[in-house]
Amino acid sequence: MGRKDSSGCCCCCEWLCGCLFSCILSCIFQILCTILVIAALAAFIFWLILRPNEVKFHVTDASLTQFNFTTNNTLHYNLALNVSIRNPNKRIGFYYDTFEANANYQGKRFDTETLTPFYQGHKNTTVVNAVFQGQQLVLLGTDEVSQFDSEKTDGVFGISLKLNLRIRPKLGWIKVWTFKPKVKCDLNVPLKSNGTSSTAFEATKCSYDL
Incomplete structure (x- = not known):
């Protein structure tokens, strides 16, 4: 076979x-x-x-009682801000696990304050206070010093507040993902002299970027 x-x-x-x-x-x-x-x-x-809605941030009040720039490149400052945070959501609360406030002048940070973490409930408005006081070495160029002198003459300084946040939404008993939005507030803050200023501070809405 x-x-x-x-x-x-x-x-x-x-x-x-x-x-x-x-x-x-x-x-x-x-x-x-x-x-x-x-x-x-x-x-x-x-x-x-x-239907989640974006949290809204406003600087509702600002008090600037000292803002001097000396010849040795040192900025002396005393700035207090009230930041209003509005949660418009009916069913979502927020844990603010990190709340860092940075004060900047002409793009240069001169102070940072870390605020106490907190929880914000539904349909709630929370006001936090950030106080920046002290002195800091700030390197300004010739044009920047010229702008400082001009603003000093006008009695109003352009100061930027930046908030670095770490937030956890809460739905019922569920705490979901963490996100880190960037909040920026471009402020025109009048300098107070003897308790008065040449103009009143206007409440300012902040930009919100995820």
Whole structure:
């Protein structure tokens, strides 16, 4: 009897294995697509139910009683700010785990204050106070010194407040993801002399960037 040729059987096995592998990959791909569609749909329904609104930041009051720049490049300052934070959401509260306030003049930071963490409930307005007082070496160029002198003559200084935050939303008993928005407030702050200033401070809305 002649020997039986096994090459046809091997080819058949390889074809079956390849077909099975392709079927498995196709099934995995379909499952992943289904999971993504369900997740997107769930997120959309979640958004429709909660309708989350952006938290709003305003500097409602500012008191500047000292702002002197000496010839040795030292800035002496005494600045107090009231920051109003409005949570307009009905079902979402916020944990402010980190609240860092940075005071800047002409793009240069001259002081940083770390405020106490807090929780803000639904439909709530919270006012926090940031006080910057002391002296700091600040290197200003010729044009920047000229701008300082001009603002000193006018009695109003352009000061920028930047807030570095770490926030956790809370929905019921669920504390979800942490995010770190950047908040910037460009202020025109009048300098007070003997308790009075040439103009009143105007409440300023801050920009909010995720």
